[in-house]
Amino acid sequence: MKERICTIIGIIGSFVASLLGGWDAGLKTLVLFMGIDYVSGFLVAGVFHNSSKTSTGTLESIVGWKGLCRKGMVLLFVLIAYRLDLALGVEYIRDAVIIGFMANELISIVENAGLMGLPLPEVIIKAIDILTKKAERENKK
Secondary structure (H helix, E strand, O other): OHHHHHHHHHHHHHHHHHHOOOOOHHHHHHHHHHHHHHHHHHHHHHOOOOOOOOOOOOOOHHHHHHHHHHHHHHHHHHHHHHHHHHHHOOOOHHHHHHHHHHHHHHHHHHHHHHHOOOOOOHHHHHHHHHHHHHHHHHHHO
């Protein structure tokens, strides 16, 4: 039974990754950032009671659900960008979309860290700046 479940999950995961253009470093990083952002937002609301998304600053299931829906839409935009790459015969639209959303997720993670009272290292601030500038360059192509 365990082997069947793992096989089914593997097949579904492979199918989804192929739809999104492959399980490369960009997609892995984006999914990792999305997970960190979701968990850190959960901690801001659940532990620190400092969420800007609710009137009380605490957890609300509808806000968590909306966050998951937004993450799903991000992945749909990666799918759309990949299909545009294929249709146009180019290889940069998907990467530009991933970089843009990575920058957005990283900014959100940093905001969550700030809401937790965590001082931010200068190297992270510079990395956000580099990602933002790279996304702007890719979007101009």
